Amino acid sequence: MSLLPDLFTFWHEQAGKLGHQTLQHVALTAAALGLGVAVGVPVGLWLTRRPRWQGAVLGAAGVLQTVPSIALLGFLIPFMGIGARPAIVALLLYSLLPIIRNTVAGIQGVPPAVVEAARGLGFTNGQLFRQVELPLALPVIMAGIRTATVINVGVATLAAYVAAGGLGEFIFEGISLNNPVMILAGALPSAALALAFDAGLGALAALSARRLRAVGLGLLVVLPLLAAGYWGPQLLGARRGQPALQAAFSPEFVGRADCLPGLSRIYGLGKLPHGVLAPALVYEALRDGRVDVIDGYSTDGRIRAYGLRVLRDDRHALPPYYCAPVLRPEVLRAHPELGPVLDQLSGQLSDSAMTNLNYQVDNLHRDPKAVALGWLRRRGLLKAPRPLPPGAPEVRLGSKIFAEQYILVEMYAALIRGNTDLGVATKTGLGGTTICFEALRGGQIDMYPEYTGTGLQVLLQPSAAVLDSLGGRPEAVFSYVQAEFGRRYGLAWRAPLGFNNAYCLLMREQQATELGITSISNLGKYLQK
Amino acid sequence: MIPPSPVIRVSHLTKRFGAQVVVDDLSFEVAAGETLVLLGPSGCGKTTLLKTLNRLIEPNGGTIEINGRDVRQQKPEELRRGIGYVIQQVGLLPHLTVAQNVGVVPGLLGRPPAETAARTTELLNRLHLPAERFGPMLPAELSGGQQQRVGLARALAADPPVILLDEPFGALDPITRTAVRRDFRELDELRRKTVVLVTHDVTEAFELADRIMLLDKGKIQQLGPPRELLLHPASDFVRSFFQAEQLALQLRVVTLAEVQPFLPQGQPAASADTPTLPPTASVHEALGQLDAGAASAFRLADQPQVITRGQLLAAFGQALG
Structure with a gap:
């Protein structure tokens, strides 16, 4: 060892x-x-x-x-x-x-x-x-x-x-x-x-x-x-003089090679003094003015709720995190009708649409299921659940422990109930990536929503050479992840839903406007002064 | 002869714990150099009475004067530094050496350390705890009897005129108790001091007391010299209190002078090596002499003839008769 x-x-x-x-x-x-x-x-x-x-x-x-x-x-x-x-x-x-x-x-x-x-x-x-x-x-x-x-x-x-x-x-x-x-x-x-x-x-x-x-x-x-x-x-x-801006980042963001270290290299953020903070606390710390820059997820509802600005990643340093369902192929073979039903969501959710849904759950405290059904209804995708035939097989859906995943799982559940004769069981709140992934591999769940960047960095962990060759291009990353998951784990990725829930840098809208910062390049330049 | 002025004067002293009256309107005096023993059954108020003298317990009524000053006019700690205090559980400070324990009160009084050290050495030596060996020891390294000797030395270190002792020998085994009590009795220092001692041990009271105060339910049942309590009890309570050890106590209080009239006359003359006892010695002491020594008889000072054990006991019986 x-x-x-x-x-x-x-x-x-x-x-x-x-x-x-x-x-x-x-x-x-x-x-x-x-x-x-x-x-x-x-x-x-x-x-x-x-x-x-x-x-x-x-x-x-x-x-x-x-x-x-x-x-x-x-x-x-x-x-x-x-x-x-x-x-x-x-x-x-x-x-x-x-x-x-x-x-x-x-x-x-x-x-x-x-x-x-x-x-x-x-x-x-x-x-x-x-x-x-x-x-x-x-x-x-x-x-x-x-x-x-x-x-x-x-x-x-x-x-x-x-x-x-x-x-x-x-x-x-x-x-x-x-x-x-x-x-x-x-x-x-x-x-x-x-x-x-x-x-x-x-x-x-x-x-x-x-x-x-x-x-x-x-x-x-x-x-x-x-x-x-x-x-x-x-x-x-x-x-020696107060630093101009103070940042707080979540532990994962600090540790991952393609996050803070990558950003610092590409944009020259080395002079940005930062602390480490629990992911759940960074948004409030930014809102309350205790820090000026944080990392976040680009579809988080609090971006809207707290008046925050996503700094544009103009040099594509942050890896793409397109969301797509990952599932066990056995389920598709046993129930071929499932594939088209899942694909009904493909490409349907934009960044802003997802941010809005998250906002309703995280900040307006609405029920994820109600939010999910409301969106399906507006899109004309919602159908009444079919009566279950006796002994109908069940599809088990898993999710990680945050609002976006709850909403997505409720959408899939409604689609499956409305379009197939299959039962649905949801196992939400399975903690982090590792728990969901292991549950899927071990057959305790049949499907959960995953992000391409997570699949790449946390699960596959390819060499630096491979990462370089992918270059942060969304399509290339998706193809690589899809092929490698099939080869290594025998798991299948369906088409992405459309939104990119990537890491991003956030500032308060007002301060960013005052300082004239809209992109990470702007931030880098500001810090160099 | 003018009686020595009282060192302790207590009048109308009362102490209640809740509704219970523990010390009930007591008045008495203790003369300079006198040893007063407070005796009585458990709960009679003797320990409470003792502790009011150095203000460890504050009374509800009455006054206490020591050396002519009302104790309430002095700060408690200053009062206490002038009064030696010994308790049954000794209470040596466990983190200080034997010598430091003995020197505690002179230290509190701000006496020069050299003087205190000399006094400590002297006291320890006199109490059969050679200072060189025992001085640096910690209390935990000593036996119970040795600890109580240190406790005595500590009470005497600042040479206070008054000493209070609360069952000082109560926790010791019988053999050690006898030994420590003997050292205590033979300590010259104590003869000059005014001593108030609490005990429930009748023999101890008779051995040490100039006067005994027999207490029950917070009241004085009788106050006087031991022989008076024994031979002229003031009440049935006093009589019954000494009943169990009547004979042993009588042996202690009856003197040779009292039995002399009942001794047979015309005994053979004593030889030169016959032990001699003063007429003030008790029958108990004379018997002790006969039991311990090689001699089978003794004689009284200024009397020519010898007295045997049997003759002594017969005369003792007649004297009481």
């Missing part, structure tokens, strides 16, 4: 990025941990003096702990936007429970006889706390901080979803590109960081209760220093 050499090669090639991400990861963790200690320990101490509040406060911290981290980040974004702030706040909230709980347990674990004797000898409350309770509780408190650290290092990988950076960038790029080397390239350093932090704090705790001051200093000085690793470079950057 070549995983290990590949991994080292990857680290070697991406050493700069790895270092930067590690630094960010450490900084995020340290900042959250520093705040967690600054908040959690005093709260815990206060609870030992006000035991009546323990149930409520520990309960609340416990509830926070059970909120899935992705959900917590999503919940924070409306209040805090994207970037380091929501990430640090989320990490802080996760670190509170172990720190508070262990602080309470540590102080309450001090033997009552020791406290009584100390009081009886004439310790003031402050002296009792500083010289007796805190030193004796310290090992337990430190254990809580260590737990919080290990949690934080792990959860900090999710910071990549809100453009806060960290080792999650590699991990999410790797997941979206189906690239295990890339996943490991982020996951292994993250695990190593967790162990290193734990060992460091362990060493600090081993200084023992007698060195309370050393432990306190260690936490209160070292953590902010580590955290400064995040903002230090940013501050330096700020001194």
Whole structure:
């Protein structure tokens, strides 16, 4: 297996990025941990003096702990936007429970006889706390901080979803590109960081209760220093002048050779500073003015809803993504009447038509089925479902987990029900490309809508020479994908539906107009200035 | 002779926990250098009473004066630094060494470290814990008896005039208890101190007390020297409290001078090596002497004739008769 050499090669090639991400990861963790200690320990101490509040406060911290981290980040974004702030706040909230709980347990674990004797000898409350309770509780408190650290290092990988950076960038790029080397390239350093932090704090705790001051200093000085690793470079950057435009891209877009790296080469976007952000969040980040350039899909309904502009790919750098049904040929052989029915949609949906349908589902929150049937009706394609003969065979339609796919599947379902004697089962929301593809190959579904570019880049993954020869021409890509799917997997592509749901660069309409940017070439030129 | 002025003066002291009256309108005084033992069954209020003296528990009513000052006029911690305090569970600070534990109160009082170190060494040595060996140890490395000796040393370190002890020997096994109690009794330091000690152990009370305060349900049942409680109980409660150990206690309170009239006359004269006991010694002490030593008889100081064990016991019976 070549995983290990590949991994080292990857680290070697991406050493700069790895270092930067590690630094960010450490900084995020340290900042959250520093705040967690600054908040959690005093709260815990206060609870030992006000035991009546323990149930409520520990309960609340416990509830926070059970909120899935992705959900917590999503919940924070409306209040805090994207970037380091929501990430640090989320990490802080996760670190509170172990720190508070262990602080309470540590102080309450001090033997009552020791406290009584100390009081009886004439310790003031402050002296009792500083010289007796805190030193004796310290090992337990430190254990809580260590737990919080290990949690934080792990959860900090999710910071990549809100453009806060960290080792999650590699991990999410790797997941979206189906690239295990890339996943490991982020996951292994993250695990190593967790162990290193734990060992460091362990060493600090081993200084023992007698060195309370050393432990306190260690936490209160070292953590902010580590955290400064995040903002230090940013501050330096700020001194050099704010960048004109800020971009945020989804992990897949950053990682794929034909996306950001290709664009940077062809259009000279190297100077565009960018963060990595969850695909679901980029549109809102652009709308709210937190960033100025994002990647998106050219048929996404939010382009219309948020007043965004698609920058024209005037040099055809981005690969074509024409949508077409992919199916198992056995189904066509068994039910030859199916072919013409599916082809009723061929070439019928333009980019703007699809954008409009997506807009109705994504932004007007209409039912995908109603939207699909409405469009068929207007086109005169809708027929009443035929009564099913007993024991009629069933066609199983799959879809990935976004609106466009739901709509297309509902269209196909209606067409099959209206024009054939076949039953239809829909299995929508099958996650990403890999899941749909494997379900089709494994015979769990008979058909799903796929995009030529995805088939080419994610599934076939041809050599650079082949990619060059195809040159991003839609027809050439379709023919190649159709032939290769038949040869390699025994799967068939039908004719495309007409629209190209490709990656694109998006800006706010208003800003793009002000800056006079309509194409990616314009953007490149603007950045060169 | 003018009686020594009281160091502790308590009047109309009352403490309630909810509806329950734990200390009920108590008034008493403790003289300088006196050892007062608070005795009584569990829940009689003796520990609560003790803790009101150093304000670990604040009373609901009444006043406490120590050295002529109302304790409420002083900050609790300053009051406590002037009063030694020893508890059953010892409560040594587990993260400090034995020497550091002993030096805690002088440290709080801001005494010079060198002086504290010398005092610590002296106290540890006197309590049979050679400072050189035990000083750097942590409390967890000591046995229960050794820990309680450190607890005593810690209470004495700042040389407070008053010492409060709450069942100091209660958690020790019988052999260790006897040993620690003996060291405690023989400590010169304590003779000069005003001591208030809580116990539920009758024998201990008789052994250590100048006066015993027998408490029940928050009230004083009787306050006086041990022999008075034993020989002239003020109530049935007092009598029944000592019933079980009546004989052992009587042996402790009856002196040789009291049994002397009942001893037979005309005994053979003592030889030079016959042990001699003072008339103030108790019968218990005389019996102990006979059991421990090689001699089968003793004589009283200034008396020529010898007394045997049998004669002593017979006279003791007649004296009580």
